[in-house]
Amino acid sequence: MQSLEAELERAKALDASDLADAIEDIGFECTRCGACCKSEADDPHTATVFPDEVRELQAETGYDFRDVARPMPYGLTDGTGQTFEWALQTDDCGDCRFYEEDDGVGACSVHPDRPLICQTYPFSVALGSTSQPMGEAVDESGVVRAHECEGLGRDIDRxxxxxxxxxxxxxxxxxxxxxxxxxxxxxxANPEEGDVVVYDSEGAKSPDGTEYETGG
Known part of the structure; x- marks a missing residue:
């Protein structure tokens, strides 16, 4: 298994033209169905968001940190425990809190400022430590993957x-x-019982995005 640093160099060396070839070959156009923004089979919508992306959305919306992001649920039990990274916040239905729908047509209320994972859906790059969805390979090298989406197969210009x-x-x-x-x-972080701790690239944090005050 390659080190993260080696994988980072691979990512930096990716040929964007090759990635574009794969995207153009399979084709894609968003149909605004909203499937990628809504809960599925009672599983809340989960999309990774970086700490700086949370702050950018805070600045754009005026929301508190908790209104923008929540602790990534993986690793938590009954909402407590320790986890890594953040997910976009959801509404009571489990949909992305920024998702809006009118007569079956979906829209993102923060579309110009949406996180990178949303900007690139349904595609991803198959490198170590990169996020899901991986999906099926859409190029010969297997680097570009596509998650299931009804917008795939539609014409996209170069x-x-x-x-x-x-x-x-x-x-x-x-x-x-x-x-x-x-x-x-x-x-x-040596958390106390019942606490939630999120480890991101800036250290250990509480669910409100502030530094977690470690125990003894």
């Missing part, structure tokens, strides 16, 4: 394919930089 490819590369780099930051800044 300009949009190239823009999406550049963003996809940026996301791959950012995910690996975040993973390295989590590793390098990890320090066991």
């Amino acid at each position: 300009e949009h394919a190239e823009d999406l490819a550049e963003t996809l590369k940026t996301r791959a780099v950012r995910e690996l930089e975040e993973a390295i930051g989590v590793r390098d800044n990890y320090e066991y």
Whole structure:
């Protein structure tokens, strides 16, 4: 298994033109069905968001940290425990809190500022420590993957394919930089019973995004 640093160099060396070729070959156009923003089979919507992306959404919306992001649920039991990274906050139905729908047509209320994982959906890059969804390979090398989405197979022009490819590369780099930051800044927080601790690239935090005050 390659080190995170080696994977980061692989991500930085990705040829965006090759990524665009794969995207153009399979084709994609968002149909605004909202499937990628809503809960599925009673599982709440889960999309990874970086700490700086949370702050950007806070600045754009005026929301508190908890209104933008929640602790990634993996690793938590009955809502308590320790976990890594953040997920976009959800509403009472388990849908992304920024998702809006009118007569069956979906929209993102923070579309210009949406996180990288949302900008690049349904595509991802298959490198170590990069986020799901992985999906099925859509190029011969298996680097570009596509999650199931009804918008796949639709025509996409070269300009949009190239823009999406550049963003996809940026996301791959950012995910690996975040993973390295989590590793390098990890320090066991010694949480008290019933607490929630989130470890991100900036250290141990409470659910409101502030530094977690470690126990003794």
